[in-house]
Amino acid sequence: MTTENQMNYKTLQIWIKKGHRMYSYFQESCQNAKNMYNTTNFYIRQVYTGLTQDKELQPLQKEVLDTIDKNIGKMNGAQLLAYQKKLGKEKTKPKEKQKEVKCNLFSEPTTEKPYVDYHFLDALFKAMIQKDYRALPTQSSQSIMKNVFQNWKSFFASLKNYKKNPNKYTGKPRIPKYIRSSEKEVLYTNQDCVIKNEKFLKFPKTKLQLNIWKLGFTEGKLKQVRVIPKYNGYVVELVIDVPLGHQSVEENGRYMSIDLGIDNLANIV
Numbered sequence: 001m002t003t004e005n006q007m008n009y010k011t012l013q014i015w016i017k018k019g020h021r022m023y024s025y026f027q028e029s030c031q032n033a034k035n036m037y038n039t040t041n042f043y044i045r046q047v048y049t050g051l052t053q054d055k056e057l058q059p060l061q062k063e064v065l066d067t068i069d070k071n072i073g074k075m076n077g078a079q080l081l082a083y084q085k086k087l088g089k090e091k092t093k094p095k096e097k098q099k100e101v102k103c104n105l106f107s108e109p110t111t112e113k114p115y116v117d118y119h120f121l122d123a124l125f126k127a128m129i130q131k132d133y134r135a136l137p138t139q140s141s142q143s144i145m146k147n148v149f150q151n152w153k154s155f156f157a158s159l160k161n162y163k164k165n166p167n168k169y170t171g172k173p174r175i176p177k178y179i180r181s182s183e184k185e186v187l188y189t190n191q192d193c194v195i196k197n198e199k200f201l202k203f204p205k206t207k208l209q210l211n212i213w214k215l216g217f218t219e220g221k222l223k224q225v226r227v228i229p230k231y232n233g234y235v236v237e238l239v240i241d242v243p244l245g246h247q248s249v250e251e252n253g254r255y256m257s258i259d260l261g262i263d264n265l266a267n268i269v
Helices: 023-052 059-091 118-127 131-135 138-164
Strands: 007-016 186-189 194-196 200-202 209-211 221-230 233-243 258-260 266-268
Touching (some): 023 118, 023 131, 023 138, 023 186, 023 221, 118 138, 131 138
Antiparallel strands (some): 007 233, 186 221, 194 200, 221 233, 258 266
């Protein structure tokens, strides 16, 4: 009997202390990650609070809504180009294999729909060439944005539950806060970080490489790299996909069946 190949995740760690030649690089990256988180939260907050309040718009709320109005045409232009590209690709396939392609255009937020979603804000940051978005690799910025949107999703879930069961809460749930610390964890995909010769880890936007030969990396595929601020230094975590391979089990004609029961924990036959 042979089991199928499976992937096993293994994590390798390197501690970076002050004085290391890549310390400044990781410091800047984690500061950029914090800025990206707060910028994302800022845009969501200004739109949401601006369109759900009864009073006149505050200057920052008006600034964000004006920025959206100024860039919505460019955002939809990019959507249209992406649609035409996908449509052209589908037309090269046999008719029976072609999939329906839709052009999803954006609409500006309103008092009825005062919440911008991930795809909207990602398109806005690209259209306006937002500096914090561009300070990190695109996929790193996007992973941070998704983290912010997950926190907002949790907020709305709590708010909904609060309206049904207010006694379960000490007060009305508040919108997600900004990060007050100077740094935040940053994630790099295997498209931005590359292992060279099983010895060096190459990072984006720098010529410096991290020596990883002491980790004993010999097999597997790099999945992602996390840089975590910790104790005035940084923990660099490499997440590796390692194949388990085929496992052969000798056939001996003996089998065991386990029946989970109610009165008894289990019956083994």
